[in-house]
Amino acid sequence: MGDYTFDEIYAIVVMQSFSGVSLMCIYILMGLGLYIIFGQMGVINMAHAEFLVLGSYTMCLFSKFVTENMPAFENYYVIFAIPLSFGVAFGVGYLVEWFLISRLYHRPLDTLLATWGLSLIMQQCFRSFIGAREMSADLPEWLLGSWAASDIIDIPISGLVLLLLTVFLIVGLALFKTKTRMGLRMQATTQNREMTGALGINTKMTDRITFGIACGISGIAGAFFTTMASTSPSAGTNYIVDSFLVLVVGGLGSLVGLFVSGGFLALLSSILEFFMTGSIAKVWLYLVIFVVLMKFTRGLFSDKVRS
Amino acid sequence: MFHINSLNVSYGESKVIENLDLELNKGEILAVMGRNGMGKTTLFKSLIGILGCGSGSSIKMEDKELSSEPSFIRVRNGLAYVPQGRMIFPNLSVTDNIRTGLDSTEEKSVPDYVYELFPVLKEMGKRKGGNLSGGQQQQLAIARALVTKPKVLLLDEPTEGIQPSIIKEMAEKLKTIRDMHQVSIIVAEQVLSFALTACDRFLVMEGGSIVHSSDRSEVDAEKIKKFLSV
Ligand SMILES: Nc1ncnc2c1ncn2[C@@H]1O[C@H](COP(=O)(O)OP(=O)(O)O)[C@@H](O)[C@H]1O
Numbered sequence: 001m002g003d004y005t006f007d008e009i010y011a012i013v014v015m016q017s018f019s020g021v022s023l024m025c026i027y028i029l030m031g032l033g034l035y036i037i038f039g040q041m042g043v044i045n046m047a048h049a050e051f052l053v054l055g056s057y058t059m060c061l062f063s064k065f066v067t068e069n070m071p072a073f074e075n076y077y078v079i080f081a082i083p084l085s086f087g088v089a090f091g092v093g094y095l096v097e098w099f100l101i102s103r104l105y106h107r108p109l110d111t112l113l114a115t116w117g118l119s120l121i122m123q124q125c126f127r128s129f130i131g132a133r134e135m136s137a138d139l140p141e142w143l144l145g146s147w148a149a150s151d152i153i154d155i156p157i158s159g160l161v162l163l164l165l166t167v168f169l170i171v172g173l174a175l176f177k178t179k180t181r182m183g184l185r186m187q188a189t190t191q192n193r194e195m196t197g198a199l200g201i202n203t204k205m206t207d208r209i210t211f212g213i214a215c216g217i218s219g220i221a222g223a224f225f226t227t228m229a230s231t232s233p234s235a236g237t238n239y240i241v242d243s244f245l246v247l248v249v250g251g252l253g254s255l256v257g258l259f260v261s262g263g264f265l266a267l268l269s270s271i272l273e274f275f276m277t278g279s280i281a282k283v284w285l286y287l288v289i290f291v292v293l294m295k296f297t298r299g300l301f302s303d304k305v306r307s
Numbered sequence: 308m309f310h311i312n313s314l315n316v317s318y319g320e321s322k323v324i325e326n327l328d329l330e331l332n333k334g335e336i337l338a339v340m341g342r343n344g345m346g347k348t349t350l351f352k353s354l355i356g357i358l359g360c361g362s363g364s365s366i367k368m369e370d371k372e373l374s375s376e377p378s379f380i381r382v383r384n385g386l387a388y389v390p391q392g393r394m395i396f397p398n399l400s401v402t403d404n405i406r407t408g409l410d411s412t413e414e415k416s417v418p419d420y421v422y423e424l425f426p427v428l429k430e431m432g433k434r435k436g437g438n439l440s441g442g443q444q445q446q447l448a449i450a451r452a453l454v455t456k457p458k459v460l461l462l463d464e465p466t467e468g469i470q471p472s473i474i475k476e477m478a479e480k481l482k483t484i485r486d487m488h489q490v491s492i493i494v495a496e497q498v499l500s501f502a503l504t505a506c507d508r509f510l511v512m513e514g515g516s517i518v519h520s521s522d523r524s525e526v527d528a529e530k531i532k533k534f535l536s537v
């Protein structure tokens with residue numbers, strides 16, 4: 001690992017860990033969306049990362065709009081941009097489920113192909129309607145700063161904010177799932193679709209809304225993404241594989257697993273990336289994942305209650 | 308009030324139910340008897356809309372044609388279903404299991420009559436559905452169907468996997484439910500004693516058709532027994 005002293009390595013690991021926090025939040029939210037869709041509908045959404053990009057663009061365009069038209073508002077627009085990113089991704093997801101996915105249930109291979117096609121179509125739409133050039137959001141000052149925890153350790157504020165928001169979002173989702181009618185419909189549909197219909201619940205509508213919510217969550221991940229990098233039409237392609245890995249390593253179907261594996265992969269990849277080039281770091285990352293999956297073939301936390 | 312005309316149901320190429328006609332009267336408890344594999348479950352699944360039915364088939368609740376409607380619309384028109392094997396949501400609490408049935412109604416909380424009928428469901432309210440015994444799950448499945456406020460209740464082999472000692476009690480419960488809620492009931496059964504206690508009319512199904520029908524007043528238990536034995 002080169003000529004670093006122990007103290008330096010310690011500081012690097014701590015700092016890279018915190019810069020990995022933003023990535024972790026994105027992984028967790030993406031994994032969560034994929035998990036919700038897969039759990040309820042048995043669909044693997046290959047276009048999921050394009051909803052992340054959709055959320056990023058929403059944030060960037062909203063930022064541009066605010067800077068040009070209502071500069072006084074610049075410091076606070078982020079607060080409204082996040083729900084807006086959710087809303088846009090929800091809306092598009094809702095329509096995609098209605099016109100595409102709902103016609104392909106029980107045909108897993110076709111859905112795989114169709115959602116892959118959808119991801120290409122969405123990328124082309126971004127290119128045609130928004131432009132191929134990279135875009136970024138003007139983030140307010142307060143989000144860009146960092147907090148000096150010690151004289152060699154700096155922790156970015158944005159990472160802390162994202163972590164807090166992610167925790168809020170997940171608690172909110174858990175409450176939504178257990179306390180609302182819609183949540184009950186979603187749980188019932190996931191556990192036994194036919195029976196749910198036979199009790200008077202419109203399972204197709206439930207699917208549509210669930211799919212929308214999952215896409216909306218990845219839209220929020222997209223809004224978060226603007227704090228880390230600039231957005232381009234194909235920005236999502238780097239994230240889709242990793243998001244699936246988070247899901248698989250976590251053991252399909254466990255929220256705790258999602259958290260642990262999201263954290264594990266994000267931290268590992270940002271620490272590795274500090275010491276070596278991106279692609280070598282990826283090789284090491286996949287090797288570690290490979291070893292983990294050899295040892296825990298069903299993921300770190302597989303769902304044992306499932307019957 | 309509930310009319311089934313020339314019902315056809317098949318799994319792919321194999322026809323299981325052919326040209327079945329059935330009429331259910333208001334307030335009646337009708338037994339559909341028959342050995343395993345005779346088509347009882349297939350009949351119920353097609354009535355509730357889990358299985359589609361062939362062209363020309365008609366399923367009518369009062370004057371409303373339901374044969375091409377999805378399950379949830381059928382439920383909103385007064386059909387309710389307690390499947391064979393009960394199909395409780397294993398990871399939902401007992402209360403939430405009942406609430407799934409409330410979804411299509413105005414009601415927000417579980418009505419009291421449910422707990423009067425099945426006190427055990429109140430005690431077990433917070434338990435997961437998957438952790439109940441067979442008999443408790445059966446009560447839960449009936450409660451869950453009942454809160455949808457059905458006109459017609461479909462019960463598929465409610466005595467399957469239930470202790471013989473409480474079978475008689477369940478038959479009485481069925482009559483109580485009919486009287487309290489003015490609901491008509493179709494129950495698929497292989498246990499003759501249960502059907503004889505609970506039901507007003509008896510049909511026997513064989514190979515997807517009705518081969519015998521008799522009223523309570525003229526029932527020939529020996530004859531039905533022959534149909535039920537292999
Ligand atoms: N999913 C299925 N696919 C093909 N055939 C089936 C299926 N389910 C049931 N059958 C056949 O349909 C016939 C009727 O079965 P079923 O309705 O379950 O009878 P019962 O409920 O009276 O025991 C049987 O011959 C059975 O083998």
Ligand SMILES: [Mg+2]
Binds near residue numbers: 344347348349391464
């Ligand atoms: Mg059966």
